[in-house]
Amino acid sequence: CSVNDTGFSFPVNCLDRHVHVAPDKVALIWEKDEPGEEVRVTYRELLELTCRLGNTLKRQGVKQGDRVTIYMPPCPLAVASMLACARIGAVHAVVFAGFSAESLADRIRDAQSETVITVNQGLRGGKVIELKKTVDQAVKQCPGVKRVLVHKQVLAQHKGGCETLRELLCSFLQEMMKEDTCCEPAVMDSEDMLFILYTSGSTGKPKGLVHTQAGYLLFAALTHKYVFDYQDRDIFGCVADIGWITGHTYVVYGPLCNGGTTVLFESTPVYPNPGNSLWAVPKRLRINQFYGAPTAIRLLLRYGNEWVKKYDRSSLKLLGSVGEPINREAWEWYFRVVGETRCPVVDTWWQTETGGICISPRPSNPGAEILPGMAMRPFFGISPCLLDDKGNILLKNNVSGALCISQAWPGMARTIYNDHKRFLETYLIPRPGFFFTGDGVYRTSEGYYQLTGRLDDVINISGHRLGTAEVENISHHVAVAESAVIGCPHEIKGEGKMLSFLGYTEETLSAELQELISKKMAKYAAPDYVQVTHQLPKTRSGKIMRRVLRKIVENKANELGDLTTLDDYEAVQQIITGHK
Numbered sequence: 260c261s262v263n264d265t266g267f268s269f270p271v272n273c274l275d276r277h278v279h280v281a282p283d284k285v286a287l288i289w290e291k292d293e294p295g296e297e298v299r300v301t302y303r304e305l306l307e308l309t310c311r312l313g314n315t316l317k318r319q320g321v322k323q324g325d326r327v328t329i330y331m332p333p334c335p336l337a338v339a340s341m342l343a344c345a346r347i348g349a350v351h352a353v354v355f356a357g358f359s360a361e362s363l364a365d366r367i368r369d370a371q372s373e374t375v376i377t378v379n380q381g382l383r384g385g386k387v388i389e390l391k392k393t394v395d396q397a398v399k400q401c402p403g404v405k406r407v408l409v410h411k412q413v414l415a416q417h418k419g420g421c422e423t424l425r426e427l428l429c430s431f432l433q434e435m436m437k438e439d440t441c442c443e444p445a446v447m448d449s450e451d452m453l454f455i456l457y458t459s460g461s462t463g464k465p466k467g468l469v470h471t472q473a474g475y476l477l478f479a480a481l482t483h484k485y486v487f488d489y490q491d492r493d494i495f496g497c498v499a500d501i502g503w504i505t506g507h508t509y510v511v512y513g514p515l516c517n518g519g520t521t522v523l524f525e526s527t528p529v530y531p532n533p534g535n536s537l538w539a540v541p542k543r544l545r546i547n548q549f550y551g552a553p554t555a556i557r558l559l560l561r562y563g564n565e566w567v568k569k570y571d572r573s574s575l576k577l578l579g580s581v582g583e584p585i586n587r588e589a590w591e592w593y594f595r596v597v598g599e600t601r602c603p604v605v606d607t608w609w610q611t612e613t614g615g616i617c618i619s620p621r622p623s624n625p626g627a628e629i630l631p632g633m634a635m636r637p638f639f640g641i642s643p644c645l646l647d648d649k650g651n652i653l654l655k656n657n658v659s660g661a662l663c664i665s666q667a668w669p670g671m672a673r674t675i676y677n678d679h680k681r682f683l684e685t686y687l688i689p690r691p692g693f694f695f696t697g698d699g700v701y702r703t704s705e706g707y708y709q710l711t712g713r714l715d716d717v718i719n720i721s722g723h724r725l726g727t728a729e730v731e732n733i734s735h736h737v738a739v740a741e742s743a744v745i746g747c748p749h750e751i752k753g754e755g756k757m758l759s760f761l762g763y764t765e766e767t768l769s770a771e772l773q774e775l776i777s778k779k780m781a782k783y784a785a786p787d788y789v790q791v792t793h794q795l796p797k798t799r800s801g802k803i804m805r806r807v808l809r810k811i812v813e814n815k816a817n818e819l820g821d822l823t824t825l826d827d828y829e830a831v832q833q834i835i836t837g838h839k
């Protein structure tokens with residue numbers, strides 16, 4: 260395939276130019292569910308795969324600007340699918356493969372995708388996941404879908420190891436293998452859409468955030484290089500699913516644009532045991548930068564130091580944390596035990612909306628100070644601002660406020676797909692002149708930033724973002740008249756969820772709702788605790804006072820704050836009495 264590096268097409272920047280220089284360099288290491296079965300894919304192989312897939316999509320009728328939904332676990336074919344879309348100018352919309360058929364259908368319809376790419380089955384924590392069945396159910400509810408491309412993995416057959424990527428390919432890949440390995444990259448405008456990625460907001464409907472071509476890639480590559488001090492021969496291990504923004508930016512686009520070797524983790528942190536999953540991998544694969552969520556760190560901390568110390572971690576140079584606040588205990592353990600005080604810990608703050616890391620320590624900067632559990636300082640080009648409730652800028656230090664950004668930056672999302680009004684209302688109108696992140700932040704006397712949590716009705720469970728209204732909307736059960744969902748502190752998951760419901764017994768309802776919500780949305784969305792009550796605390800205008808419920812579950816019923824707008828105190832009293 261001739262290398263065409265005119266224009267801004269992504270795959271050229273992420274593949275072709277590296278194939279020019281080092282075709283046999285490993286681009287991807289697929290760390291499969293069973294430890295020790297990793298598969299390595301070189302830049303040349305990934306380019307070939309991407310081109311064949313691009314040609315297959317074109318032959319199937321996918322055109323520039325069309326949306327393609329990808330419902331796959333982390334694997335080389337998923338990465339090639341993203342890159343193939345980019346190569347032909349189509350817009351990918353990856354949906355986390357843990358989402359239910361209903362959630363998938365919502366996202367397919369919203370993106371108006373005519374094409375879905377999936378695999379028949381996945382493996383996670385030793386369990387087979389029937390992805391194709393979920394897609395079949397979803398597609399029944401999506402009349403606009405014209406084609407579903409299914410890659411058939413024969414899981415059992417490959418237990419015990421497979422040497423090359425090609426051995427794994429069959430079914431639609433066989434079709435694909437007939438295609439040419441050359442697929443001319445589409446020349447795109449820098450502001451053309453690259454992908455849509457869904458995330459939760461404070462209303463019931465997930466938002467399809469749109470990222471565009473040039474700015475996103477620039478920001479992904481720069482932040483990957485400078486925050487993680489990524490060097491040419493490094494092996495970068497980001498334990499995120501490609502269904503989330505962390506997977507997009509720091510498993511796929513950032514590392515590949517920098518010509519790096521990136522690891523795709525398919526498994527869970529505790530499979531087959533709490534050592535072999537995460538800590539054995541840096542040793543086996545010689546990982547240099549390890550990037551994960553505090554939830555996994557807290558979980559593994561509970562299993563003790565032995566699991567970590569069993570494995571040589573001398574390859575590690577830097578540790579990263581993302582997605583939620585990292586508490587002091589977890590930070591110290593990560594730094595002292597996992598990184599043997601040798602590896603700086605970067606607590607990176609950012610969002611689906613920001614495209615890449617916005618506030619983070621940058622240890623490559625000589626003399627840079629890092630304080631535990633703090634995101635520290637803005638990245639190049641990011642100008643954070645603290646605002647109070649009235650929209651005044653807080654200029655002094657030692658102050659808390661709403662985290663806003665006062666200037667556009669290359670990686671920022673440009674809109675919500677098909678709903679620019681909502682984009683403006685969510686991010687630009689709340690604090691006119693600023694991008695409103697929805698997070699609270701504290702600025703220390705030294706000018707360092709420490710995130711303090713969401714200011715809206717979004718909760719963060721194991722680093723996954725979830726809108727309270729989203730869960731309330733799907734909690735339709737014969738015994739539930741109305742519900743309020745709130746986050747409550749959880750030792751491992753950061754926040755768990757609690758629901759208050761009207762009219763049913765707690766035990767049976769709790770189990771039924773857990774099943775219902777897992778099925779309708781995703782397992783991680785199932786409530787930890789259900790409390791049944793006869794009425795919910797509401798304002799006189801009928802709004803549920805979730806902040807009051809939050810105080811009760813935090814055992815701070817004596818700090819309920821201003822209750823002047825509360826309609827009936829009896830509702831609060833009932834919940835306090837019933838709360839265990």
Ligand code: PRX
Binds near residue numbers: 697
């Ligand atoms: O509340 C912040 C929290 O995660 C939210 C963004 O979630 P999402 O779009 O799913 O992206 C997650 C991966 C970037 C933010 O609004 N968050 C993210 N990083 C941190 C954080 N909270 C505290 N500290 C962080 N380092």
